[in-house]
Amino acid sequence: MRSGGIGMKRIWMxxxxxxxxxxxxxxxxSALLSIKEMDIxxxxxxxxxxxxxxxxxxxxxRRAYEAENRWGERAFSQMDAIAKVLGLRIVLxxxxxxxxxxxxxxxxxxxxxxxxxxxxxxxxxxxxxxISHHEKAPSHSVETHFQRAHTNALLWTMLILIVVxxxxxxxxxxxxxxxIVRISDASIAVSRGDRSVRVPxxxxxxxxxxxxxxxxxxxxxxxxxxxxxxxxxxxxSHELRTPLNTLLAQTEGxxxxxxxxxxxxxxxxxxxxxxxIRLVSDLDEVIQAESGTLKINQDMVDISKIAExxxxxxxxxxxxxxxxxxxxxxxxxxxxxxxxxxxxxxTNLLSNAWxxxxxxxxxRLTVKKERDRIVAVVSxxxxxIAAEDLPHIFDRFYRGDRSRNRERGGAGLGLTxxxxxxxxxxxxxxIRSAEGIGTSVTMLFPAAGQRNSVD
Numbered sequence: 233m234r235s236g237g238i239g240m241k242r243i244w245m246x247x248x249x250x251x252x253x254x255x256x257x258x259x260x261x262s263a264l265l266s267i268k269e270m271d272i273x274x275x276x277x278x279x280x281x282x283x284x285x286x287x288x289x290x291x292x293x294r295r296a297y298e299a300e301n302r303w304g305e306r307a308f309s310q311m312d313a314i315a316k317v318l319g320l321r322i323v324l325x326x327x328x329x330x331x332x333x334x335x336x337x338x339x340x341x342x343x344x345x346x347x348x349x350x351x352x353x354x355x356x357x358x359x360x361x362x363i364s365h366h367e368k369a370p371s372h373s374v375e376t377h378f379q380r381a382h383t384n385a386l387l388w389t390m391l392i393l394i395v396v397x398x399x400x401x402x403x404x405x406x407x408x409x410x411x412i413v414r415i416s417d418a419s420i421a422v423s424r425g426d427r428s429v430r431v432p433x434x435x436x437x438x439x440x441x442x443x444x445x446x447x448x449x450x451x452x453x454x455x456x457x458x459x460x461x462x463x464x465x466x467x468x469s470h471e472l473r474t475p476l477n478t479l480l481a482q483t484e485g486x487x488x489x490x491x492x493x494x495x496x497x498x499x500x501x502x503x504x505x506x507x508x509i510r511l512v513s514d515l516d517e518v519i520q521a522e523s524g525t526l527k528i529n530q531d532m533v534d535i536s537k538i539a540e541x542x543x544x545x546x547x548x549x550x551x552x553x554x555x556x557x558x559x560x561x562x563x564x565x566x567x568x569x570x571x572x573x574x575x576x577x578x579t580n581l582l583s584n585a586w587x588x589x590x591x592x593x594x595x596r597l598t599v600k601k602e603r604d605r606i607v608a609v610v611s612x613x614x615x616x617i618a619a620e621d622l623p624h625i626f627d628r629f630y631r632g633d634r635s636r637n638r639e640r641g642g643a644g645l646g647l648t649x650x651x652x653x654x655x656x657x658x659x660x661x662x663i664r665s666a667e668g669i670g671t672s673v674t675m676l677f678p679a680a681g682q683r684n685s686v687d
Contacts, residue, residue: 243412247405248398255397263390270382285318286347286363293324293351297358303332311335321346323362332359411440415447427455472511475504514645518652528656529570532680535606536561536599538571542578543597546586553591560598565606566680569657577653580646581610581673588671589614604679611672617665625663626651 292314296307303324312335315322321336346364350357414431421429430451431444482501485491520526540561550557567574578597585595589612598609617625626647647663654661654675665671 244402244405244409247408248401251401251404252398255401256394259390259393259397263386266386267383270379274379282365285320286349289314289318289320289322289363290349290351290361293359293361294353297351297353303359308333308335319365321364325360325362327357327359329360336364408440411444415444418447418451422451422454427451427458468515472508475508475511478504511645514649517649518645520652526652526656528573530568531571532566533569533571533574534563535565535567535574535608535677536563538574539578539597539599539608542575542582545579546582549586550595553586553589553593555586555589555591556594558594558596560596560600562600565599565601565608567606567657567677568680569677573653574657577650577675578608578610580650584646585610585612585614585671588612588616601679606677606679608675608677609672611670613670616667616669616671617663618667622663622665626661 289311292310293307296310297303300306303326307324311322311324311333314320315336319336322334323331324333324335326332346362348360348362351359351361411431418429418431430448433441433444433448479501482491482497482504486493486497491497517526540559543557543559547557582595582597589595594613596609596611598607598611600607651661654677657677659675659677661673661675663671663673
């Protein structure tokens with residue numbers, strides 16, 4: 233058995249035993265209640281039957297006395313006959329309670345209960361009958377046989393049901409544990425570095441099916457994170473290598489005397505150093521945002537004013553490409569946050585829109601209040617983003633073929649930083665885009681006094 237299967241064996245056995253215990257307990261309790269209920273009702277039936285027998289004997293004795301107006305041979309004969317037929321022992325006494333006759337087998341009635349009844353004729357007591365039941369009487373044998381048959385049938389039924397419970401419990405337990413066994417085996421494979429393993433889905437929509445789906449999603453996420461880590465390492469290496477190689481070439485050229493240390497050349501060197509500084513700063517912000525350690529000031533700020541100031545700062549760049557910026561900014565869009573960080577978000581988004589919008593294009597900047605939240609939208613009619621790139625658009629260093637490439641500048645961290653800053657303000661950010669049509673970035677912030685209410 234595989235290493236993950238030993239523990240699973242114990243789990244399915246424990247589950248099966250638990251099911252068996254519950255099933256057997258239910259069967260036992262039901263059987264005991266059935267026996268108890270049967271005894272109660274059967275005792276009531278027997279008592280009623282014996283009451284009827286006593287009434288019949290009493291009626292025979294009364295008629296026999298009326299026929300002769302005394303206790304004679306006819307009465308004795310009839311009493312003896314009914315005692316034998318019904319399996320009774322009958323003692324006859326006169327009105328003075330003196331014994332004048334007894335009928336039936338007295339050796340079979342020791343310890344049995346008896347009933348003493350007066351015999352009345354025309355309202356006068358003429359005698360007494362003491363009636364005891366014969367333990368071997370036909371009626372008593374039938375009653376005993378019925379009780380034994382009922383008990384035996386109940387025991388066989390219990391036995392069959394217990395066998396069924398055992399078989400069903402084992403089947404259900406194994407079926408329940410099967411997805412967990414698969415997940416355990418898959419987790420062992422994943423721990424050994426195999427990210428391609430997947431657990432087959434189960435039918436239904438219960439918790440186990442959800443567990444399998446979440447596990448598969450986790451593996452896919454791990455696989456994606458592994459690919460992202462590799463790409464991150466490659467991208468960081470590339471982003472650092474380019475300015476470092478440039479700086480190395482320039483400094484070596486200066487040392488070798490083939491590159492004059494003129495103000496223009498030194499400015500180029502300075503630009504590469506600044507590029508490195510920006511890259512390291514952006515990486516630091518991404519790491520802080522993802523780890524939750526990014527410092528955010530908590531001030532009452534108007535997002536509309538922040539958006540407007542950011543847009544004004546980009547007016548020269550927009551005019552350079554003849555891009556029209558349409559603003560729809562509602563006043564008093566107050567949130568609790570950091571004005572510099574929020575300005576950084578709008579700068580990243582507007583810069584991104586500017587890069588991907590062709591000359592004479594259009595960018596829209598909207599800020600409005602909806603109930604207890606502030607909605608900010610930056611949209612453009614630029615090149616758009618390919619559908620396959622959209623799920624990864626906020627990943628670090630991710631560049632789609634058209635949406636974020638090195639020729640247009642940047643290290644692929646702008647949207648990653650924007651997402652981290654928005655979420656640091658308890659907000660949400662999302663992107664809708666169609667390739668060749670344009671892109672729309674929507675941000676939702678809780679209005680001042682409505683923290684954690686943007687859902």
